[in-house]
Amino acid sequence: MRIKDFPEEELLLPGNAACQGCPSSMALRLALKALGRNTLLAVIASCTSVLQSPFPATAFDLPVLNMAFATGGATGSGLAAAVERLMKKGVYRERPTVLVWAGDGGTYDIGIQSLSGAAERNADFIYVCYNNEAYSNTGTQRSGATPYAAWTTNTVKGKREWRKDVAQIMVAHGIPYVATASLAYPTDLFEKFTRAKGIRGTRYIEILAPCPPGWKFPSGHTVKVARLAVQTGLWLLYEHREGITTYTAGTQRIIHGKARRLPVEEYLKAQGRFRHLFYPERDEERIAEIQRRVDRVFETLEFTHRLKQHIMDIEMLPPR
Ligand SMILES: Cc1ncc(C[n+]2csc(CCOP(=O)(O)OP(=O)(O)O)c2C)c(N)n1
Ligand SMILES: [Mg+2]
Known part of the structure; x- marks a missing residue:
């Protein structure tokens, strides 16, 4: 699959109310291209509620249900039923895909019980968390997805806690499909949505969504920041099916030794929300702590990959 093979039909129309460089609109545009017109979209209170344009105008060329902040899982369950x-x-002649589209606040915080219940019942819908790591729509407050040391309006010296990992919480639910994606790897994102569409039951996809006004970087850098998150190892790309996790795209290339992992600093420095780690003086301790965390994750991933390769090599040997 190449970008030029993506369908030309636009289901998220231009001229909508999204900010310049908005990652959520880019992600939704790609997701809808992969899922196609036979999709029922449920939008959970977030920036996406706003970017579709003020009523009676709409930027969505498909059926849309706007729902309350805590209701993602319940909405998906109801639509599936x-x-x-x-x-x-x-x-219906052909079964429509139910797509629930929620932010990280709506997923990690207020919506998690509803999502967990739906996942436990294996309700038949795709749930997307587009993760801009804050409550962006209401002016950038911290969420459970905000990373350690990041500025938000209520973590002015940087968040003290580490973010939780809802994709792994969804893996623990044993649902048929869990994937993470990035705007900087659009074919990987597109293919994950295509695969999710072909599966029944609860499917969870989380997309890292670098937000120019909230993360404080120029609006032309959304894709660059998204790419740096993967290249530094701070955002992992994978999919999890039938008990097996497969790392994909940029993350796979690092684990397989085909790409060099960049220092986390390159990602942190690209965003104003981490400025206090570098000005007025370098906060060596917090920068090193973030780097150590990523190093530890990749030590395990690379070790597991080498071990698998080694076992495969041994099994290829002729029997003695
Ligand atoms: C129960 C309830 N509390 C608060 C709000 C106000 N509210 C609307 S969107 C939002 C933030 C959403 O954050 P997130 O889910 O991360 O989406 P984003 O705005 O970042 O796209 C809040 C607090 C609401 N709609 N309902
Ligand atoms: Mg958010």
Whole structure:
């Protein structure tokens, strides 16, 4: 799959109310290209509620349900049940895909019980968390997804806690598909949505969404910042199916030794929300702590990869 093979049809129309360089609109545009017109979109209170344009205008060329902040999982469950009923009644010729689109605040914090319940019931929908690591719509407050040391309006000296990992929490639910994605790897993102579409049950995809006003970088740098997150190892790209995790795209290249992992500093320095780590003086301790965390994760990933290669090499040997 190459970018030029993506469908030309636009389901998120231009001229919408998104900020310049908005990652959420880019992610949604790509996701809808992969899922196609036969999709029922549920938007959970977030920037996406706003970027679709003020009523009665709309930037979505497909059916949309705007829902309350805590309701992602319940909304997905309800729509899935309705689709099931209408399929039985013969209303649909082809089963529509239910897509729930929520932010990190709506997923990591207020919506997690509803999502967990739906996942435990294996309700039939795709849940996307576009993770801009803050409550962006209301002016950049911290969420459970905000990373350690990042500035937000209520973590002015940098967040003291480490972020939690909802993608792994979803893996622990044993649902049929979990994936992480990045705007900087659009074919990887597109393919993950295509695969998710072909599976039934609860599917969870989380997309890192660097937010220019919230993370404080120029609006032309969204994709560059998204790429740096992967290149420094701070954002892992993978998919998890049937108990097996496969690392993909830029993350896979690092683990396989085909690309060099960049120092976390390159990512941190590209964003004003980490400025206090470098000015007025360098905060060696916090920078080193962030680097150490990533190093430890990659030591394990690279060791596991080498071990697998080694076992495969041994198994290829002729029997003695
Ligand atoms: C129960 C409730 N509390 C607060 C709000 C106000 N509110 C709307 S969107 C939002 C932040 C959403 O953050 P996130 O889910 O990360 O999406 P983003 O704005 O970053 O796209 C808040 C607090 C609300 N709609 N409902
Ligand atoms: Mg957010």
